[in-house]
Amino acid sequence: MTDAIVEVEGLWKRFGDVSAVEDLSFAVQPGQVYGLLGPNGAGKSTTLRVLLGLERPTRGTTRLFGVTVTPGSRQLVRVGAMVEQAAFVPHLSGMRNLKLWWEATGARMKDADLDGALAIAGLDSAIDRRVKTYSQGMKQRLGFARLLLGRPELLVLDEPTNGLDPGEIREIRELIGRLSTQGATVLLSSHHLSEVEQVCSHVLVMNHARLVADGTVSELIGSASGSVYVEVDDRARALALLSNLSSVAKVQIQGDGLVVDMRDGRRSDVAAALVGSGFRLETIMPTQRLEDAFLDLLAAGESVRPRAGEAVVSS
Ligand SMILES: Nc1ncnc2c1ncn2[C@@H]1O[C@H](COP(=O)(O)OP(=O)(O)O)[C@@H](O)[C@H]1O
Ligand SMILES: [Mg+2]
Numbered sequence: 001m002t003d004a005i006v007e008v009e010g011l012w013k014r015f016g017d018v019s020a021v022e023d024l025s026f027a028v029q030p031g032q033v034y035g036l037l038g039p040n041g042a043g044k045s046t047t048l049r050v051l052l053g054l055e056r057p058t059r060g061t062t063r064l065f066g067v068t069v070t071p072g073s074r075q076l077v078r079v080g081a082m083v084e085q086a087a088f089v090p091h092l093s094g095m096r097n098l099k100l101w102w103e104a105t106g107a108r109m110k111d112a113d114l115d116g117a118l119a120i121a122g123l124d125s126a127i128d129r130r131v132k133t134y135s136q137g138m139k140q141r142l143g144f145a146r147l148l149l150g151r152p153e154l155l156v157l158d159e160p161t162n163g164l165d166p167g168e169i170r171e172i173r174e175l176i177g178r179l180s181t182q183g184a185t186v187l188l189s190s191h192h193l194s195e196v197e198q199v200c201s202h203v204l205v206m207n208h209a210r211l212v213a214d215g216t217v218s219e220l221i222g223s224a225s226g227s228v229y230v231e232v233d234d235r236a237r238a239l240a241l242l243s244n245l246s247s248v249a250k251v252q253i254q255g256d257g258l259v260v261d262m263r264d265g266r267r268s269d270v271a272a273a274l275v276g277s278g279f280r281l282e283t284i285m286p287t288q289r290l291e292d293a294f295l296d297l298l299a300a301g302e303s304v305r306p307r308a309g310e311a312v313v314s315s
Pocket of ligand 1: 041
């Protein structure tokens with residue numbers, strides 16, 4: 001038995017000659033914000049569509065809440081899914097759209113979590129404006145409100161920030177943050193690395209239909225045992241201080257600063273030690289971000305095409 005909300009086991013999906021997903025396995029646990037990360041064509045949408053019962057797997061199993069998914073599965077009512085652009089009636093207000101849509105499902109408005117949905121979507125007074133006056137980002141947030149009316153236990157979001165500008169992307173990121181603090185489980189896909197890095201607790205990297213790597217974001221970026229670049233006012237003295245920290249494996253001079261290889265500590269330990277000893281900390285940043293890790297993984301995937309589960313992340 002497992003408590004996983006989503007389980008995908010040995011999933012294959014072919015469309016004629018096109019192999020969209022090959023031997024993919026992963027699980028999403030309650031409360032995780034899980035990202036499927038990969039370039040266009042990697043197989044992310046197909047995976048989500050199979051999971052939602054919109055496509056049949058060629059081989060393998062997908063389970064939601066422990067039950068195998070089939071088209072029209074009953075457990076799908078516990079899922080809020082956004083796999084296509086949400087469509088609204090443009091000349092009606094956001095609120096009217098929400099109510100119409102909810103009632104069209106045969107449910108009564110008093111059973112919807114309208115307040116909760118609006119609080120998370122953050123549209124404020126714009127909810128009473130016509131949808132045709134909305135920006136793309138506002139429409140996307142109205143789409144979230146619509147999903148949330150039914151109090152879904154799992155949200156499945158296919159590229160939720162596609163087509164949005166940076167400000168709108170930040171708003172969606174904050175929205176997903178609010179969802180997550182309320183305990184929702186989220187499975188989303190993205191080809192934006194920085195977004196997954198900022199939003200997700202866990203990430204699965206896909207390329208050419210296959211899993212390339214998976215783990216926590218910090219495992220993949222190597223931040224738990226990675227290295228950090230710092231610039232301080234007195235480099236020689238900082239070198240001596242940091243070399244004596246138990247969480248630090250090695251310190252080297254690089255350019256105007258120091259590269260600190262962490263053994264098991266966190267970046268904040270370096271910052272705390274330096275600031276605590278009276279240094280002026282000018283710069284501190286990870287030397288390897290998910291973006292680098294992702295590109296490395298894709299490059300490794302190109303050359304060796306690892307089988308699912310065999311890929312290891314080197315940092
Ligand atoms: N309905 C379909 N018919 C034929 N090929 C498809 C279909 N859906 C997806 N594909 C192909 O499967 C591969 C994976 O697509 P997709 O899952 O959409 O990737 P992603 O969402 O990561 O961009 C692509 O080569 C795509 O062209
Ligand atoms: Mg897609």
